[in-house]
Amino acid sequence: GAVVSQHPSRVICKSGTSVKIECRSLDFQATTMFWYRQFPKQSLMLMATSNEGSKATYEQGVEKDKFLINHASLTLSTLTVTSAHPEDSSFYICSAPWGAGTEAFFGQGTRLTVV
Amino acid sequence: QKEVEQNSGPLSVPEGAIASLNCTYSDRVSQSFFWYRQYSGKSPELIMSIYSNGDKEDGRFTAQLNKASQYVSLLIRDSQPSDSATYLCAVYPAGNNRKLIWGLGTSLAVNP
Numbered sequence: 403g404a405v406v407s408q409h410p411s412r413v414i415c416k417s418g419t420s421v422k423i424e425c426r427s428l429d430f431q432a433t434t435m436f437w438y439r440q441f442p443k444q445s446l447m448l449m450a451t452s453n454e455g456s457k458a459t460y461e462q463g464v465e466k467d468k469f470l471i472n473h474a475s476l477t478l479s480t481l482t483v484t485s486a487h488p489e490d491s492s493f494y495i496c497s498a499p500w501g502a503g504t505e506a507f508f509g510q511g512t513r514l515t516v517v
Numbered sequence: 518q519k520e521v522e523q524n525s526g527p528l529s530v531p532e533g534a535i536a537s538l539n540c541t542y543s544d545r546v547s548q549s550f551f552w553y554r555q556y557s558g559k560s561p562e563l564i565m566s567i568y569s570n571g572d573k574e575d576g577r578f579t580a581q582l583n584k585a586s587q588y589v590s591l592l593i594r595d596s597q598p599s600d601s602a603t604y605l606c607a608v609y610p611a612g613n614n615r616k617l618i619w620g621l622g623t624s625l626a627v628n629p
Contacts, residue, residue, distance in 0.1 A: 408560075434615050436616070436617075445605070445619060445620075445621040445622055446561070446605070446619050448616070448619075451615070451616060493558075495560045495561075497561075499615060502615065504549070504566070505551055505563050505566045506551075506563075506607075506617060507563065508560040508561050508562065509560060510559075510560055511559065511560040513558075
């Protein structure tokens with residue numbers, strides 16, 4: 403299957419700082435990528451859809467000024483958690499569909515801990 | 518509201534048994550269906566995709582799709598303790614073939 407690489411896998415940051423998470427499609431071009439958040443023992447929650455060359459689309463209740471998404475190229479999307487707080491601690495996962503209507507492949511996920 | 522529903526479980530089966538995981542979806546004209554496996558603390562990985570009615574087999578896994586009943590299932594034969602994980606069902610709704618709709622997942626425990 404296709405490979406999606408996410409970095410870093412773990413990050414610990416101080417409250418009030420910003421953290422950038424990268425998601426790369428290694429062997430295919432992804433005009434669309436998705437960012438999810440998952441709390442322990444809960445299901446995936448879609449945060450936003452990242453679109454190459456245009457603004458991201460955020461799900462209801464997700465603060466776009468707090469979770470900045472940039473999809474600068476066909477292989478890279480970034481999520482920046484700005485002014486992080488302990489309640490932002492979570493598992494963040496990106497995914498990219500292989501093509502329209504086909505399976506999505508996931509990055510390894512990023513465990514964010516805000517202290 | 519387009520929905521995908523799964524029994525949260527936990528589903529517990531003995532090693533070597535067949536595990537049967539079920540998923541129903543509300544959008545009748547959905548076309549693409551997927552099963553993902555997620556181990557605790559890891560991201561989901563694709564197990565099976567199915568697009569047409571009937572069965573699709575891959576090793577110990579069989580996906581079954583019945584569009585008339587809006588039902589998709591995953592069978593795991595000869596279950597192993599390493600199959601213990603949460604299984605997520607995902608569907609593309611009609612008119613949007615980019616954003617998957619996810620079930621909440623079924624937790625499977627395979628007991629040695």
